[in-house]
């Protein structure tokens with residue numbers, strides 16, 4: 403095996419995968435809400451059954467420093483979340499609850515995202531997965547929404563820019579919803595290339611393929627707005643035909659991933675048709691891109707995913723692949739039961755608008 407871990411087209415990355423877990427996520431919970439603590443219970447039970455975490459490097463999640471949070475969020479908004487929690491909780495929008503301990507839980511989710519990114523950038527781990535909630539990618543600088551309080555991945559990217567001098571960060575967001583918050587933070591910033599696949603039209607309504615960034619950031623936002631019913635083949639094509647050439651052109655030094663497993667065919671909230679095997683192909687591709695361009699530096703962060711068993715098996719599979727790209731996929735649900743929608747016209751338009759043809 404050569405130094406960079408390549409062996410016959412596969413990667414063995416022994417002892418180099420880390421994880422972080424937000425111990426306060428349990429406090430951010432609302433019975434009957436899809437984004438609840440039950441999600442993390444399902445994940446941790448399956449990971450424990452398979453003995454995954456004990457062999458990985460554990461990175462502690464602690465509340466984020468305010469200066470780091472304020473690189474993304476407005477001070478007034480942070481105060482609003484804090485005061486809403488102190489007052490006993492409430493809602494930021496009809497979907498987005500705040501409980502008495504949600505402020506600390508959200509600070510610690512963002513802190514975990516930063517700590518894991520720091521571990522990867524300082525060479526203490528090659529790659530990693532942040533088991534954090536509440537999720538983050540819908541959170542705007544001044545407004546929480548869509549189950550998200552603070553934008554964990556945006557805060558981690560700003561940290562990498564400011565404290566590790568990373569010039570080019572690729573954020574890949576395969577959650578079924580468009581990461582409007584992440585897109586907004588970096589819309590004018592060529593230092594972060596935001597690539598998103600998502601159901602469209604759908605919540606939150608943004609992510610048209612014509613949204614490509616502005617001013618200095620023009621061309622550094624890449625949206626693939628899939629119609630209802632796209633599955634493994636459409637996602638594979640989007641990665642091969644758009645993500646791979648965009649990545650080769652951009653030459654990122656770090657890849658961050660907003661990992662939402664709500665594009666699975668059995669997810670209760672959305673209408674896409676990915677299988678866990680399809681998710682695994684995407685994760686493999688991301689690991690290979692990180693190995694090819696970023697010395698393996700890849701940090702995956704949990705976003706959505708609301709079918710508890712699908713979520714747990716998807717996270718288990720992702721961890722296995724981070725350790726070894728040829729690891730077995732755990733997919734008891736199998737392929738989507740319906741044929742999927744074609745994406746040729748959409749991908750042609752996306753390639754055109756980004757100068758890939």
Ligand SMILES: [Zn+2]
Nearest residue numbers: 577579662706
């Ligand atoms: Zn989602």
